[in-house]
Amino acid sequence: MAVLSFVEVSQGKIKKASVEAAYYGSKVAEGLGTDSIAVVLGTASAEELATLGTVGVKKVLHASDARFNNFDSKAFTKAVSEAANGAGATVVVLSFNQNGKLLAPRICVRLKAAYVPGAVELPVFNGASATVKKNVFSGKATAEYQLNTEKKVIAVNPNSLSPVRGAGAAAVETFAPEMADTDFASVVKGADLIVGEIPLSEAELVVSAGRGMKGPENWGPIEELAKLLGAATACSRAVADVDWRPHHEHVGQTGLTIRPNLYIAVGISGAIQHLAGVNGSKVIVVINTDPEAPFFKAADYGIIGDAAVVVPKLIEEFKKQKAAH
């Protein structure tokens, strides 16, 4: 028996979302009285992988085959499943991030395992079955998923659990799954990364703005506030649709779903479709001129006022606070 977490590397570095998955895996292993093992596919240094020991991983199975440097759901499914079978894993943990959202359902089919997509808490075991909580109806409710099979796959929502780092280094072992060239179905032609900005899906702090800004020329203070806080910028669908802001910034039902620690929404009314993308945020601040804006009902802190006045003041106050600490 063991718990296996799938840890993604990008340019040789472990992804933040995967550290959370590994930590979650270690917590599950601790509860079951078994070992936390991780599997890593692609190029990474042994030193980097050994750091998984700080979140409780005992052993890392590392397949350094360079073909894994590009993600292919079919090849990765085969390799992770082989690692799970080899390690006798009863629970496989992944991040519910971009690649995990596709990989996890494939692995569950391959292993004939029950699967919970987007777990927000640790599972509760009851004999051979387990229940895990997840958000449903775009964050309007939660559901307890009971996993009925011996093998279980859990994809954990980013930012659900803050990893506590301890001491320790994981042992890194070579893992050589049997892969044919035909297993790798995708040929990567290139990537288009937004440089100089914090990726929205990974950001802990987000400053977001909407139609209340009155025009794309008024985004200066929003960007300044984000930069000051080390936050990512986001926007509502309405302003992405009229090209005031790029589409990759759009959060909501049909855009990105994010779960930052702090979400500051400026000039966004908070329609249910927008809330669906952000209501997993730990703390929500709403700044809006309209006291009836539905967003205030979902907010922790609110300021009724004009963005053009409030945001520059907020920048000054944060600068003062930074200087004082």
Add this chain to the structure above:
Amino acid sequence: MKILVPIAKVPDTTSKIAFVDNNTKFNPDGVTFIMNPTDEWYALVRAIELKEKQGGEVVVIHVGLADSEQIIRKALAIGADKAVRVDADPTDAYFIAAQIAAHAKTENYDLIIAGKETIDYNSYEVGGMVAELLDLPCVALVQKLEIENGVATIKREIEGGTETVEVKLPMVVCAQKELAEARIPNMKGIMGARTKPLTVVPADATEKLTTITSYHLPDKANECKYVSPDNVGELVRLLHEEAKVV
């Protein structure tokens, strides 16, 4: 080119969410059901666009009971050529994926385009499961899809940007925003949909891997703490000392 598009039936986004039977079942009373937005706006429309350009056929498949006919007819009105309904009340995502895969095995589809997620369980499951059941390549979070000489060129979302990949057909694609522009069915489409073939087939027996044992609504409405626009420093203090997020 032969394209299959799975479509799901979901509660409209603005529905009031409530549960019955001691919080073990979703309460459908007074809820308007619609075709899942990413299935309709992106997957189905892109499939129809590809057919219009290159010829072929678009088939929609739905796993559900007879009361789903309205959304199936809508898919036909938007431009699908024919429809299959697997006559069963789905028990979990694996059940749905198994039915779709069983159908796809009997037909030779070049492409299966699913929506990235349904807006009820937000699970991102069915596309990937179907791909694995059929041992096909799959790319998810797809924003652009072009097909030429049996090869798909795809732009997909990755952390902090997008990636372009090429994959040989047959394959499964999970669609999201930007893949296509939603279409509203016109009168000709609506009239034509009435006579397009809709085949009803029985479900395959499938193991139930997961059970939802209970649902919970948030305990209480959030209390918003208001700060005066003349005292913005107070907000900074609260975020630092009380919420401890900055």
